Amino acid sequence: MPTAAVRRYWxxxxxxxxxxxxxxxxxxxxxxxxxxISKDDWLVAPLCPQHHNMGNxxxxxxxxxxxxxxxxxxxxxHWSILNRHKYEIGR
Incomplete structure (x- = not known):
């Protein structure tokens, strides 16, 4: 279950x-x-269902x-690391 901090990031x-x-x-x-790697709630990227797990x-x-x-x-x-960094410096 994601923490409140993770939810704010998402x-x-x-x-x-x-x-x-x-x-x-x-x-x-x-x-x-x-x-x-093991699941990391901070290392994420937004994808539509087609590009996440539904499409070929x-x-x-x-x-x-x-x-x-x-x-x-x-x-x-790269996208997930870059945006995590942007989030951290923007807070």
Missing amino acids: DWLPSVCVLCGGEAVIHHIMHVNYQR DSVHALGGERPFLARHGVDLV
């Missing part, structure tokens, strides 16, 4: 998919530098963030 994030601009849900980053070219269907980057040209790991 509310601060754009509510649209970073790829297509559709209505988004929170995607937890699963891999960093080819290593599977979703991050889950493709097997993680690296294949997603190769297919779509969007680095979800």
Whole structure:
């Protein structure tokens, strides 16, 4: 269950998919530098259901963030780290 601080961060994030601009849900980053990581509520990116886990070219269907980057040209790991930093310096 996300903490109140995490919820505030999620509310601060754009509510649209970073790829297509559709209505988004929170995607937890699963891999960093080819290593599977444990769930981190702060390491997230907004994705629509199609690009999150419902479509054939979703991050889950493709097997993680690296294949997603190769297919779509969007680095979800970089995006999530950059926006977490923006959030921290903007508070």
